Amino acid sequence: DTGVSQDPRHKITKRGQNVTFRCDPISEHNRLYWYRQTLGQGPEFLTYFQNEAQLEKSRLLSDRFSAERPKGSFSTLEIQRTEQGDSAMYLCASSLKGQPQHFGDGTRLSIL
Amino acid sequence: AQKVTQAQTEISVVEKEDVTLDCVYETRDTTYYLFWYKQPPSGELVFLIRRNSFDEQNEISGRYSWNFQKSTSSFNFTITASQVVDSAVYFCALSVNAGGTSYGKLTFGQGTILTVHP
Numbered sequence: 732d733t734g735v736s737q738d739p740r741h742k743i744t745k746r747g748q749n750v751t752f753r754c755d756p757i758s759e760h761n762r763l764y765w766y767r768q769t770l771g772q773g774p775e776f777l778t779y780f781q782n783e784a785q786l787e788k789s790r791l792l793s794d795r796f797s798a799e800r801p802k803g804s805f806s807t808l809e810i811q812r813t814e815q816g817d818s819a820m821y822l823c824a825s826s827l828k829g830q831p832q833h834f835g836d837g838t839r840l841s842i843l
Numbered sequence: 844a845q846k847v848t849q850a851q852t853e854i855s856v857v858e859k860e861d862v863t864l865d866c867v868y869e870t871r872d873t874t875y876y877l878f879w880y881k882q883p884p885s886g887e888l889v890f891l892i893r894r895n896s897f898d899e900q901n902e903i904s905g906r907y908s909w910n911f912q913k914s915t916s917s918f919n920f921t922i923t924a925s926q927v928v929d930s931a932v933y934f935c936a937l938s939v940n941a942g943g944t945s946y947g948k949l950t951f952g953q954g955t956i957l958t959v960h961p
Contacts, residue, residue, distance in 0.1 A: 773951030834888035
């Protein structure tokens, strides 16, 4: 059973640049979630998909953030015009509907 | 809105001591799940347990046990005879069946850093 895979593991970029992260869920899982975790805090929900439909978005997800899951398999999270406050660990999780979520290792974003 | 509070920011124990991690939650929903996750230094969140709101039976799994009390809105986690490998950040989380979404997002507490010294 291959776990949730996230790429890249670490991204360093300059303020104002765009970044895109990828998440590959566990193959049979129809739900995919994105969370953000800052140092010393618990993960905060950003958005989630059931198959290709985006079912919920947090108010944390400003208009600079967009997420897609075009074929109901992998997902991408894009941040446009990055800001210092975007520095965080971005976590992806997947699950079957109504079942516990399984998390990837995360992508750590550092804004210079 | 949902809220999860883990009042203990850090706990330090010596190996073989028992330790209890506290979790208090708030929700107006009557149908919900409670979770505990472990985040070791490597960073990946590891699922430990899920309990639904209708099942207040305590659960034991090896050295781990969980005490769910709806009357006090608490879901506490005890590690018996702690080991150095138990050192990690532990998160309590809540998911509700709001609007028939069948338990979507997780609301996490702030986490408790557990350090077990040899």
